[in-house]
Amino acid sequence: MTVTAAQGFLASGVAAGIKESGAPDLALVVNRGPSRAAAGVFTSNRVQAAPVRWSRRALADGALSAVVLNSGGANACTGPAGAEDARLMAEHTARAIGVADPHEVAVCSTGLIGVPLPMGAVTAGIDAAARRLARSGGEDAAVAIKTTDTVHKTSVATGSGWVVGGMAKGAGMLAPGLATMLVVLTTDADVPAADLDRALRGAVRTTFDRVDSDGCMSTNDTVLLLASGASGITPGEAEFADAVHAVCRDLARQLVADAEGASKEIEVQVVGAASEADAVTVGRSVARNNLLKCALHGEDPNWGRVLSAIGTTDAVFDPDLLDVAINDVWVCRDGAAGESRDKVDMSGRRITVTVDLRAGDESAVIWTNDLTAEYVHENSAYSS
């Protein structure tokens, strides 16, 4: 179902020949309305891919009729020619689906940086995808945006007579300000663009923005939310926000679960913080500590590396009052050894690291994964 769970949406995914492997690599998501309201959140990396620059402008009026997405090439760091290619993708898509203004089409690309897209294959792929647009095309679209993802990621939340559905790709460079992560959410709720924007930003802030797989921030991250209004229902603001949040959270967890080379899914919970900002800062510092990520990979409850990571931040805490639990065993109390590390069972795939800063009542959760030899292998061989 995914992006076509909501009424008013058609989608498709095809193998356009952008990837040398011949795997599916081009997707379309089309909003048939009656509403065209849309919102988006983009990477905060200052080096932004051409499609991100295009889509940002396309969204300026809060309306989109379609999204064209390709894997197999990021169209990032491609200079003026890359900007031209992103514009051509929007124009070609607009013609293929019968939309007058190319600024109603957002463009998303993912893959290697610095390599021009094979535009002949791309435009032929857009034509083929336009011919295959269907209510049943959501899964094909989700598959076509995969890069190193081992599975495609979809999610749906159901309201009273309306739904929010989504698809995501991403398996590396997962980091703050999003990741090499493309996400398209759709809804048939009738919600104006400003409200879509508020719901989406609220959801992203505590879901995709709290994923920190490897500390690397991509040039292409994009999260879009399109509303068709086809259900004729305008949900209450909180109800709609909850549904968007649920889909974002589910997709974010799927991204972490499929991170390149990961053998552990790690949830860093920071509690007792003086502020939410402090909790996020500490959580990120812990989640990015390579030594800790190696230790957790080795099922070693190395709380010293947690303290060492906390100590690099400017958060409010007293080093002699820090408590740390790993899988609920408080192995560090008052900044020193607590319960026996032998009590910690780390054999499962999920690991929880809890930090109590004992400085307040605020909290935050950051999701990450372990650092493995497979991660090194996958990322040293990717472009070769």
Place this chain on the structure above:
Amino acid sequence: MTVTAAQGFLASGVAAGIKESGAPDLALVVNRGPSRAAAGVFTSNRVQAAPVRWSRRALADGALSAVVLNSGGANACTGPAGAEDARLMAEHTARAIGVADPHEVAVCSTGLIGVPLPMGAVTAGIDAAARRLARSGGEDAAVAIKTTDTVHKTSVATGSGWVVGGMAKGAGMLAPGLATMLVVLTTDADVPAADLDRALRGAVRTTFDRVDSDGCMSTNDTVLLLASGASGITPGEAEFADAVHAVCRDLARQLVADAEGASKEIEVQVVGAASEADAVTVGRSVARNNLLKCALHGEDPNWGRVLSAIGTTDAVFDPDLLDVAINDVWVCRDGAAGESRDKVDMSGRRITVTVDLRAGDESAVIWTNDLTAEYVHENSAYSS
């Protein structure tokens, strides 16, 4: 030679039984004067080991008669008992070498965090080390402070009638604000504490502080400089600063060369920066990018990952004017593909990444290494 290259210094290293392996693990460096002037730089991690807290206080008056160092245990995150152990090490050393005030003794520890030191072994080791103090003991001391180091690290710079010598340990957690890095420098120049401090801080700022092996900052980093004045010579300030800088730079390069699991030594040169701070910020961001470190391990000149790392900083630059060279081949020009990546030979152990921000005349160099499966293995198994 090393710390005993300078007149007035004795040193020794013994196997005290702190390490289960039976390898050397305790070192003494003693300054017989006539001067006792000293300076130190410590980790900026807010979680600081007991010996760091002790040595900081001991150095408050700018004078030291000795340094006692142990490997096999960091005495970090060990609570009030750990503070007591650090004090006992200083007191025991002072007695063993005939010094009245334990505050003339600095203490350095390295090894696992959170584990109490076996104080019986430590004090017996101090007695044994005191008996073996010798002008020829510098190498033994350098060997005794190794942890995962594969080689011991020493360096000497010679002035006109005076020398600066040093030893260092460190092979992981190398990061800004120093690393799990213990460094002792000695000189027989006659230099007052304030001038030692200025020379040491100046040298550390552009050497040890520019090493960023794995982005992790230790709880125990210490760099000490002790002056005996035994040469009777007071060098010119610039001449002395140059010698201290030369020894620090040489030892810093040795630390990067011996980083855990590394197969490449990487020099990140940032030029054309609007400020030195910008150059350092960009250099660190590039040096810490796991994806790039994997790519360089795989001998892949992946300049896109360099741009992606630059884009996460707040330095002054225009994304469309960035140039990047790998081993002097400008593979990225104007933020897009430049010369062919096929021209880049990355088969050697040393790799240079040059970033031209084209925003000014300032520059900085950061030294790092690649990310390897061996790093993951070594750091997932270390404490098990």
